[in-house]
Amino acid sequence: MTPEQYVQQKAAASGSSFYYAFLFLPQERRAAITAFYAFCREIDDVVDEVADPGVARTKLAWWHGEVVKSYAGNPTHPVMKALMPRAARYHIEAHHLEAVIEGCQMDLEQNRYLDFPGLTRYCHLVAGIVGEVAARIFGQTQEATTAYAHKLGLAFQLTNIIRDVGEDARRGRIYLPMNELQQFEVKTHEILNRQYSERFNALMKFQTQRALTLYDEALALLPETDRRAQKPGLMMASIYRTLLREIAADGYQVLHQRVSLTPLRKFWLAWKTQAFGRVV
Secondary structure (H helix, E strand, O other): OOHHHHHHHHHHHHOOHHHHHHOOOOHHHHHHHHHHHHHHHHHHHHHHHOOOHHHHHHHHHHHHHHHHHHHOOOOOOHHHHHHHHHHOOOOOOHHHHHHHHHHHHHHHHOOOOOOHHHHHHHHHHHHHHHHHHHHHHHOOOOOHHHHHHHHHHHHHHHHHHHHOHHHHHHOOOOOOOHHHHHHOOOOHHHHHOOOOOHHHHHHHHHHHHHHHHHHHHHHHHOOHHHOOOOHHHHHHHHHHHHHHHHHHHOOOOOOOOOOOOOHHHHHHHHHHHHHHOOOO
16 A cells, blocks of 8 residues: 555545545645645544553654654655655645644643633644644645634634534543533533533533634635635535534534534535535
8 A cells, every 4th residue: 555545545534524625626735635634633543542641642752753754854654655745845844743743642631621722722733733734735825824724723623622522521531611611500520421401502502603703703814815725624614614503403412422414415515615615
């Protein structure tokens, strides 16, 4: 299996909404974003799939070393072999990859966040930086597009947190800020034990509205001259905003299941954005 085949398989197997947006890119940009996304999946899988925190830390340390070696011209992992030939062209720098590793490292060090500013720091590392790199690969020409990418990444990550409340709780993690749980009088044990309530619904409605507002703010930051190039990000925004509305319409039933859109619906939303240039 070639490095390109490896990253393609890694990206496709994830079933992520991001994959559908990649399909509309020119071949070389698609190859670059697929390799970068596969890197992010590899790092994320260390935290999600390795039960022993000590082993996970060792693996993340190995990946840090692999990034250093790769930028010195000696990649060994298929993901880095696929990514490095395209890194310079799309201005993907070592500190971008190291930030993703640092963000996932945070999952090993803490499983609660006191307030939204603290959560935002985590989201910036695991999603804002990813958005920044993706914008470069898609064809960013304006500096202001970076601010759009960071805010859109935050909106994406908050959507993931809302969708995965139950799944994360089963791993012992609660990303919802603790002071906001207190504000809505939702107890930690209620989330861990999958106990729904009107209080929980009110909390989730608050989280959803904040994420939807962030999508609006991000889209307002995107310079018109970069709008065409950034269509893949707009496709993802369309898919993720639709997912948020589905979660709300379903009554925030996220503690016992993972609400998702069908692959056909994701593709349809991506195609509509590609064709009409609008986020639904």
